[in-house]
Amino acid sequence: MLLIYTHKITPRLTYTMKQVFTRILGIEIGFTTKVEDFIKHKNEKITYTKQPLQNEFFVRSHDLLFEQGINDVDINVMSWDNVPCFFFAGERSSLPFDIFAASFYLISRYEEYLPHVKDAHGRFPSKGSLAYEHKFLERPVVDIWAMKLFVILKERFPGLVQGPRKYKFLSLIDVTTSHCYANRGVIRGAAGFLLDLGTFRIKRLIERIAVGLNIKKDPYDNFATLIEWHKKLKINSIFFFQFANYSKYDKNVSTNSINFRSLIKYIGDYSTVALAASYSSFNDVELLKNEKHNLEDVVNRPVNYSRMRYNRVDVPETYRNLIAAEFTDDFTMGYSYQIGFRAGTCTPFQFYDIPLEVQQPIKVFPFVLHDYALREIHKKKELERRMDAIYNEIKLVKGTFISIFSNELLGSDHTFDWKEVYHQLITKYHV
Structure with a gap:
C-alpha cells in the first residue's frame, strides 16, 4: 500500500x-x-x-x-x-x-x-x-x-507494481429517430408527404413512397447490420433509445408503436438497451423517471444507463436529476461538435458534486468521438488522421475509447458513406 x-x-x-x-x-x-x-x-x-x-x-x-x-x-x-x-x-x-x-x-x-x-x-x-x-x-x-x-x-520505489489495465472500446448508438418514414402513423406520414411535395424534395418523396410500399427498406433501419457487425467483431455496445412524447426537439416514432417496441426488444437480445433522455426531461425529474420506467416496461429489466439529448449537461443539476431517477451510469460527458476529452480523461469516474463537496453515486463515462464532430470534417484522409490520432492517445494509456454514432447518420449519405466510416472505425479500433 x-x-x-x-x-x-x-x-x-x-x-x-x-x-x-x-x-x-x-x-x-x-x-x-x-x-x-x-x-x-x-x-x-x-x-x-x-x-x-x-x-x-x-x-x-x-x-x-x-x-x-x-x-x-x-x-x-x-x-x-x-x-x-x-x-x-x-x-x-x-x-x-x-x-x-x-x-x-x-x-x-x-x-x-x-x-x-x-x-x-x-x-x-x-x-x-x-x-x-x-x-x-x-x-x-x-x-x-x-x-x-x-x-x-x-x-x-522499484517494487511498486501497477495494477492490470486494458484498452477498451465501447460503441454507443443513439436512436433518437428510429425510422425516417416507417412506423410514424397516418397523420405524421401524410404531413411528411405533403411537406416533401410542397418543397419539391423529389428524392425524399420517391424514397418515402418506396418505403411505404415495402419496395425499399427505411434508410434509418440499419439495426440488423449493426448487430451483425458487433457480433462478428465482438464489439461492446449500448443502444440508447429515446422513449418520449413528440415535441419540438423529440421526433421519434410513437412509444405506442408495436413495431418500435419490438425493435427495442430485439436489440435487447443482443446489446444493452439504455435511455436517450428527451430534450424536455432535461430539467424535469418526474418526466425523466417516467421515460425510464416506460422503457423498463418494454425490456423487462432495469435501465441504468442514460444519455441526455444533444449532450446537454449542466453541472451539478443534470447529475443530481439522474441520481434522483436512479441511473447509475451516464454517457453524456463530451462535446457534440469537437473531438476530444471534455473532462481531460479516457477513464470513467464518479461525479464529484462541488457545491455539496461529495462524490455522487453515478459513474461518468466520457466519450471522445461524436458523429456530429466528424461531420465537420470534409476530407476522408483528414477524418482518418484525426481518428487515428485519438486512438493512439487512448491506446498509449490503456484507456477507454467511447464513440457515438446515430442510426440516423448511418442511414444518410452526407459527405461520406457513414456506414463505411463506422465499420472502418469499429474494425480498426476495437482492439
Whole structure:
C-alpha cells in the first residue's frame, strides 16, 4: 500500500487520489495526517502538502484540494516533457506540477461552474474550455500525467507494481429517430408527404413512397447490420433509445408503436438497451423517471444507463436529476461538435458534486468521438488522421475509447458513406 501524508484529508483529496492511483494506476493507497505514522511506514509513501518532512517523495500541493466551493483559480498552462500541465509546484517538488489538483480541476468540471455564456441548448461551449484554448482537448492529459507519475515513482520505489489495465472500446448508438418514414402513423406520414411535395424534395418523396410500399427498406433501419457487425467483431455496445412524447426537439416514432417496441426488444437480445433522455426531461425529474420506467416496461429489466439529448449537461443539476431517477451510469460527458476529452480523461469516474463537496453515486463515462464532430470534417484522409490520432492517445494509456454514432447518420449519405466510416472505425479500433 502506498501511504499519502497530508496536512488535511478532504473529500476532494481522497476523491482525486483514488481516481489517479486506484482507478487509473491500480495502486492501493492510504492516508495519514500523523508524521509518526508516515515515518513508521516501511513501504512506498509520498508527501502531499506545502513542505517536505525530510527527503521523501514530495509533491507540493496547490490549495485547490483543500478549499471548498468555487473560487477564482489562477491557471498558467506550461509544458512538462511536451505534455500540457498547470499548477506549478516549484523546484523542491518531485513533480514540477501539482497533477492532483490539475486532475481534479478537469474531471470535476470545475470550469463549468465558473461564469460562462451557454449556447442555444444551455450547454457549456467547448471553445470556452481550458483544453480547447491551450490545444490539449484531444489528449487525455489526466491519464498521461498518471502514467508519468508512475514512471517517476517506480524509479524511487522499484517494487511498486501497477495494477492490470486494458484498452477498451465501447460503441454507443443513439436512436433518437428510429425510422425516417416507417412506423410514424397516418397523420405524421401524410404531413411528411405533403411537406416533401410542397418543397419539391423529389428524392425524399420517391424514397418515402418506396418505403411505404415495402419496395425499399427505411434508410434509418440499419439495426440488423449493426448487430451483425458487433457480433462478428465482438464489439461492446449500448443502444440508447429515446422513449418520449413528440415535441419540438423529440421526433421519434410513437412509444405506442408495436413495431418500435419490438425493435427495442430485439436489440435487447443482443446489446444493452439504455435511455436517450428527451430534450424536455432535461430539467424535469418526474418526466425523466417516467421515460425510464416506460422503457423498463418494454425490456423487462432495469435501465441504468442514460444519455441526455444533444449532450446537454449542466453541472451539478443534470447529475443530481439522474441520481434522483436512479441511473447509475451516464454517457453524456463530451462535446457534440469537437473531438476530444471534455473532462481531460479516457477513464470513467464518479461525479464529484462541488457545491455539496461529495462524490455522487453515478459513474461518468466520457466519450471522445461524436458523429456530429466528424461531420465537420470534409476530407476522408483528414477524418482518418484525426481518428487515428485519438486512438493512439487512448491506446498509449490503456484507456477507454467511447464513440457515438446515430442510426440516423448511418442511414444518410452526407459527405461520406457513414456506414463505411463506422465499420472502418469499429474494425480498426476495437482492439
